[in-house]
Amino acid sequence: MKVLGLITAFCFGGLLFYISFDFPDWGDSASPASQHVSSYYIEHTMQDTSVPNIVTAVLADYRSYDTLFETAVIFSAGLACFFLLRVGERQAPAARFYRHLSTGITFRIEKGGRLPESTGEFERIDSVWVPYDVIIRMTCRLVVPFIQLFALYVIAHGHHSPGGGFQGGVIFGAAIILFAISNNLRQALRRMSEKITTLLSSLGVMIYAGTGMLCIVMGAGFLDYRALSSFLGVDPVTARSHGILIVEIGVAIAVTAVMVWVYYILSSAGRQDEGL
Amino acid sequence: MIWSLDIIILTIVLICGIAAISIRDLLGAAIMFGAYSFMMCLLWSIMGAVDVAFTEASVGAGVSTVFFVAAVFRTSRRTKD
Secondary structure, eight states, X not given: OXXXXXXXXXXXXXXXXXXXXXXXXXXXXXXXXGTSSHHHHHHHHHHHHOOSOHHHHIIIIITHHHHHHHHHHHHHHHHHHHHHHOOSSOOXXXXXXXXXXXXXXXXXXXXXXXXXXXXXXXXXXXXXXXOOOHHHHHHHHHHHHHHHHHHHHHHHTXXXXXXXXXXXXXXXXXXXXHHHHHSOHHHXXXXXXXXXXXXXXXXXXXXXXXXXXXXXXXXXXXXXXXXXXHHHTSOHHHHHHHHHHHHHHHHHHHHHHHHHHHHHHHHTTTOSSSOO | OOHHHHHHHHHXXXXXXXXXXXXXXXXXXXXXXXXXXXXXXXXXXXXXXXHHHHHIIIIIIIIHHHHHHHHHHHSOSBOOO
């Protein structure tokens, strides 16, 4: 079986390698891809949308239909992860572990035992024992706000520099995941529960599709942001620029929530109780 | 495009790709995959596709590695084949 797989891989790899010689050269202006619409984008993006970064303009304005469904794909990835891995009933683990905060003694409490949750002197820890590490916690506590700020910058500055909703959303989600790793899953869940992640992920897609619907309501085509000019009180060119920003914020919310959601499910094997 | 840099990075991409599928330790494979993504990110930025490089760095090298590590943590660390 392994030999068969190897032969197949080499056959298809060789085929792809052979085909790659037919590709146009890197940066070839005579290639089909850069002949028809590319020149239009390069010449007209600035006067159409007043966005200096052509990639963002193509992604969220000229080809915004594509990006809408990309966002929908991310959302369905989260949904698929939820439906495949999430354990329906909240199954209690066989034993729980608590650490006494002032002495550092760890208690193991069997199923059905009395849980010392309410006193505030005990802290629940994962059954895969994790040492109490001040350095990791403090470093992550210091770093997380800056990562989040950078993520917001990436989202907001997508018009002028590389970046946008997807990248910013992923970075923002990574900050929350970093918090969940450095502390534990339950503390992350306390700050951003699973319900919030599900709601936010659908809200992001809703913002995107809702912007498109609003354009229809205002009397233009789906996702034609020029229609928002009277709504936003700006001229049509600036309205396209603002429309891109609104859509990018929607994408960022959806991507952030889905990343955190998938992490919660994967790291806790669907139980949302003890995580990485 | 600096072709010598290009060759070096392509070689590292190849090594990372082969290592990711041949390594026994799944955690190591996840890390190799992250390194592969990062090298691809460098390759994109050499080619001038900075937006793609940014996405590759954040999604490929960042979050997907975390997802792999989380999945390995919850399953077994060694492969059977």
